Amino acid sequence: MTTLSQDINHHISEPLLAAYAAGSLESHYALVVAAHVSMCDECRARLAAHEAAGAAVMECSVSKNISPRAKSDVMAMLDQPAPAPEVSYTRSGVFPAPVMAALKGKPPKWKPVGFGVRQSILHADKSGSVRLLYIPGGEAVPEHGHRGIELTLVLQGSFSDETGRFGVGDVEIAGDDLDHAPIADKGDACICLAATGAPLRFTSLVPRIFQPIFRI
Template sequence: MTSITHHIPEDLLIAYAAGNLAPAFALAVATHVSMCDECRARLGAHEELGGALIEEEAEAEVSDDLKARVWDALDAPLVPEKTYARSGIFPAPVMEALGGLPPKWKSLGLGVRQMILSYGPTGSARLLYIPGGMGVPDHGHNGLELTLVLQGAFRDETGRYGVGDLEVATGDLEHEPVAEDGPACICLAATDASLRFRSFIPRLLQPIFRI
């Protein structure tokens, strides 16, 4: 496994363990955890702590109607969920988001491509394909952006990000990520708000590409 130096911040890991992350961010965290022994161990610790806290909670009375609905749900036949193993550079959580199929890339110009995995009021998740030596236009953020490297590497004002590294970008970061020479940099990016591009052309195309 490639050495991972940029990990999930503690607050995001706790929110994920509690089930309080928006789906796009939960996908990014789940994918990083599947690649990172350190964060997987940290997540396990938070889950154990959460379980212990629940056990210490006082019992609460519930209505007979609620009990009946719970038992009915438990008696209902289970529909097996499809599970997807890792395929190439794509870990299992990404393969699940892809429905087990290869990405269907859409061109953004200059060799850069994307595939939107989810898009809605709570945020979006997408795969980005950036050829070696190419970059994403200079931009800031109106919210939170998580970018997880699946192949290759990129550099920006905050440092270098290789396979498994997670960049956490907030509203105070303006940067211009550039893929390193060599294999294309493929990333999983999750956002909860639109980006702020400085140049006119990216701003003009932004609604079309839903970035």
């Protein structure tokens, strides 16, 4: 497992870590958290603390008797054949193991969205979306706001916006109070993993026109 903790300055917030530990975080956000945790010793330790706290609460919970029918259902489930083991994925290049799992071990299928920027949608439904973004050095993403939270994890290169600079392993948590136009720093292309819970609010007309086509 590759860790870059000494270089990471922007981490996952406590509420998001707690929700992830409890299994209540939406899947698109959970993928970003899992990828960041795989790269960050500090957040991995914080996550372990949340999981330990949750286990302690479960142990202290008052036990309740269950009905004979419920016991019978549980025993019947135990008699079922064991499911096939899940495929285990490892880091490949700049892509952490959780991202490779989402890609099913295959390279991203990049599609152009303009000005050299490319994307690969990993998942999208009514609850939100998560995608990989490839932004050439020096290029900017059109100015936009958010309807909810956007999580952006840097996998390669870096980008800067009104809130600061984000390098490999950093995650930006952008809320509906932030309008920004991220710019990839010069040098290597910036590759990010980005999750949103709703379509972005673009400032200019052209991005709004193509927004339904690119599903952003």
